[in-house]
Amino acid sequence: MKFKVMGALGYEVREPSTFILNIHALRTPAQAVLQESFLIDPYYKIEELTPQHSENRFIRVEVTEPAIVNINYSAVIDTSYKQTAGNLLTHVPVMDMDTSVLPYLFPSRYCQSDKLFRFAHNKFGKIDNAFEKVLALTNWIHDNVEYLSGSTNSQTSAYDTVTEQAGVCRDFAHLGIALCRALDIPARYFTGYAYQLNPPDFHACFEAFIGGDWVIFDATKLVPLNGLVKIATGRDAADASIATIFGNVNFLSISASCELADEDFEPVFYDGKKPAGLTYL
Amino acid sequence: MKFKVMGALGYEVREPSTFILNIHALRTPAQAVLQESFLIDPYYKIEELTPQHSENRFIRVEVTEPAIVNINYSAVIDTSYKQTAGNLLTHVPVMDMDTSVLPYLFPSRYCQSDKLFRFAHNKFGKIDNAFEKVLALTNWIHDNVEYLSGSTNSQTSAYDTVTEQAGVCRDFAHLGIALCRALDIPARYFTGYAYQLNPPDFHACFEAFIGGDWVIFDATKLVPLNGLVKIATGRDAADASIATIFGNVNFLSISASCELADEDFEPVFYDGKKPAGLTYL
Amino acid sequence: MKFKVMGALGYEVREPSTFILNIHALRTPAQAVLQESFLIDPYYKIEELTPQHSENRFIRVEVTEPAIVNINYSAVIDTSYKQTAGNLLTHVPVMDMDTSVLPYLFPSRYCQSDKLFRFAHNKFGKIDNAFEKVLALTNWIHDNVEYLSGSTNSQTSAYDTVTEQAGVCRDFAHLGIALCRALDIPARYFTGYAYQLNPPDFHACFEAFIGGDWVIFDATKLVPLNGLVKIATGRDAADASIATIFGNVNFLSISASCELADEDFEPVFYDGKKPAGLTYL
Amino acid sequence: MKFKVMGALGYEVREPSTFILNIHALRTPAQAVLQESFLIDPYYKIEELTPQHSENRFIRVEVTEPAIVNINYSAVIDTSYKQTAGNLLTHVPVMDMDTSVLPYLFPSRYCQSDKLFRFAHNKFGKIDNAFEKVLALTNWIHDNVEYLSGSTNSQTSAYDTVTEQAGVCRDFAHLGIALCRALDIPARYFTGYAYQLNPPDFHACFEAFIGGDWVIFDATKLVPLNGLVKIATGRDAADASIATIFGNVNFLSISASCELADEDFEPVFYDGKKPAGLTYL
Structure with missing residues (x-):
């Protein structure tokens, strides 16, 4: 595409x-x-x-x-991307994770998974399939956190958002990541350009490591998952900031846009009956 | 040694x-x-x-x-280690840092340097030489934070310690790292075995990137700086935990010890008139 | 009794x-x-x-x-106490509250109701009857927060407990109070002796001002609500500490006990079909 | 006046x-x-x-x-007000405090004195005279916290301000109160109209209970201490908010002003050699 x-x-x-x-x-x-x-x-x-x-x-x-x-x-x-049936996107045991994946299990500046352990397990711990589990927590964020420009700042973290329940794409992503890690699912921050984002802007969401792939999730549900152009991944926004500035x-x-330069775009969301997980390779 | x-x-x-x-x-x-x-x-x-x-x-x-x-x-x-005269351990401009060093400039789970920006600049911003600057902040931690077993837990971060002013070696290290990063000095967590630590235990301190080297600092001042055996470095304790456990x-x-298997140990502390910075290569 | x-x-x-x-x-x-x-x-x-x-x-x-x-x-x-049918325990508009009640609407040290506004409204805002609303949040605390001795300390607040989901009676009470206040229901901390508390100890729970009365709630569900002897009420544990000490x-x-000195105790819990609210006058 | x-x-x-x-x-x-x-x-x-x-x-x-x-x-x-020589404004032992004063010793929503205990004692604990002690902490706030409109919000507390070191009059007051209480000095929030405040606005500062009087302090040092008209006192801004609103x-x-309706105003600041404490009776 x-x-x-x-x-x-x-x-x-x-x-x-x-x-x-x-x-x-x-x-x-x-x-x-x-x-x-x-x-x-x-x-x-x-x-x-x-x-x-x-x-x-x-x-x-x-x-x-x-x-x-x-x-x-x-x-x-x-x-390009691939789609994998949800039932194949199973939990990868820590024992089988590649060492490059392990850092994404640990808490980071904006994703204090260690403090969300009980919350995550109480709410999502009983869901067996990993894709269903991450879908459930993504839906929970979408349903409970209000997308509200200006409600947060560069110091806001997942620990704030889970309770204060307002934020922007960055906050939605951090909370998704923190909940995944609390459930022993590696997760990382994703920044990119996003087709059909309205108003146009840079976008952030997250990837979870399930079934051996980094599968994309977006708790804002603002854009089709196959309309993203990847800029960076990292543990959280500290690793993948659009701009880090040293000086006065x-x-x-700031502005960003993403337009289709192709024909025939079929938007993918995880909203059908049996959605398939989408991975940018 | x-x-x-x-x-x-x-x-x-x-x-x-x-x-x-x-x-x-x-x-x-x-x-x-x-x-x-x-x-x-x-x-x-x-x-x-x-x-x-x-x-x-x-x-x-x-x-x-x-x-x-x-x-x-x-x-x-x-x-083995090298020592470098303090006046040579100058600030490395962000422009000249190797990309491998950059991640240690950013805030992490236990080292929220973004929240300590004003504090660090108000207190240490005017010290010109980088080694003197890190020494000053190390001394400030030593003089203001009480070493108190059991006063903190695995969730305690630099943001807590700077105000609550009690902690253990891990907390002293996190605060040192956070203050360095707030001053645009890359810093990383160091775990190791420590000779003459009393009572014997695993130890944590930190390294600051100054003068092109990772120079060791220990705000606890409990052990000679040349008596350390390095286990790991990382952004903070999330990266370099002694043990991370998945399961019930x-x-x-836990116990650890470090004994001299050599003759003639001359302890190095940064307490003389013109201390030289110590680097484990 | x-x-x-x-x-x-x-x-x-x-x-x-x-x-x-x-x-x-x-x-x-x-x-x-x-x-x-x-x-x-x-x-x-x-x-x-x-x-x-x-x-x-x-x-x-x-x-x-x-x-x-x-x-x-x-x-x-x-x-002695009175019981009032739940349907009579309606919300008291701020306009009709006595001035002595108003302080219990505001956030306090351990009950940061201002930070729980969206959480409380998202979860419990749609319940019409005030008694049902406070029952629902009490049940939510009981079902989601684990009673775990030693998991918290004297600095733990409702903002921590809502996410970390572990605590003792004091923490259960603080969270109940904070959620009530976030919903414009005055609430206060209650300490007392508690019959059938096992192991015996001082106890804490909370009162919500609904239907014109201070109705008692206990999210721990550890003791019958009619087996309490009131020591104090206050905005939170800062006002009603068992002991505040100035000095080294x-x-x-510490120990406490409460034994029945009467015959025929019929325990009251809010667990039947149409529970009635219990008020210590 | x-x-x-x-x-x-x-x-x-x-x-x-x-x-x-x-x-x-x-x-x-x-x-x-x-x-x-x-x-x-x-x-x-x-x-x-x-x-x-x-x-x-x-x-x-x-x-x-x-x-x-x-x-x-x-x-x-x-x-009208009275002035008392600083050396007479001694510490009132908890034993001698009137019960109406005690609530101002305890931590409150925005003044977490319990978390500032070591900080306050390390920094100001050795100053003997109570007036000198509160002056010292007021000066420390003035020298270390930047007055910066828009840097904080209604959730900002003393625990944030002591580290983040920026805020407005409300934040300066909360930090002063928290530090006093950590030192066993009762302190309360003061809102008022302030002569010579530029730009004109409502103002907040604090009173400390020393020498048996509520003596006024203002860490912003923006206005003369004898140009205040008292609106309210309380534990912190939760008690003495300009406006608390229930509804959408x-x-x-917002605007406020305070003009002199008298002749001959001699501004009082605590900046001379031996300042006297000012009390609004």
């Missing part, structure tokens, strides 16, 4: 500062970057980083003097 | 359970494992994991039936 | 200290203190305080030198 | 709602209300409440239908 994505950020830089940006679409076997442009105005030397421990494409920029800085990314991306910088603007 | 280390754990396993243990001494260019034994009684198949993203030596064990399980590790380790298991006992 | 109650506290006082004790049974029109003895060994001058804003009977003691101090209270109490004091022991 | 004060609130009421307003100046022996007007437009029946346990003047209003509601209060107030109401506007 081909998508044309665009991301734009604007800042007022008040003193020499360093940016770590994470808005490039990932290059994976199943996600081809057909065309790509990255512009920063005024021009500064940029450096693309690919950390050893992840495939995320960080861009590091040093802004050497006060300036209004505009960053624009656009790309044409071809994504004033945020001005 | 040669040390003989020993670690022992005892559990009552009530149903089939999986353990991820992290009590093996690291093998690094500067830390040779001369001799090593790992016993688990009764015998279960064990698997040594070395995750791609770290050099930690995790042992995974599947206990397949209810049992009293005793785990014993002992080893003879030869460690009752903790019975 | 007549009960013989006993409370005993032991302390090692290390320096001159002041105690505020709150273990005396209340004297109210509906709770007669037939007989009462209060002993402190060694002897110190005591002072009984009855604050203007409450009817609680605080005892203030100044221990003027280091000592092992033993405090013993025993009394014979005659309690080491806690040694 | 005579002041002309004015307070105005505007709301969009969307359904029948109840307001509890607390913007009337207190009537006390030392604060005479010379002239007063309270208008609500459109007109609704109002009720003035004076709770038994406090002298605060709450106004309860029932808005019976959707409306834009404007509330205006204006008054001319004559205040949209906040539109």
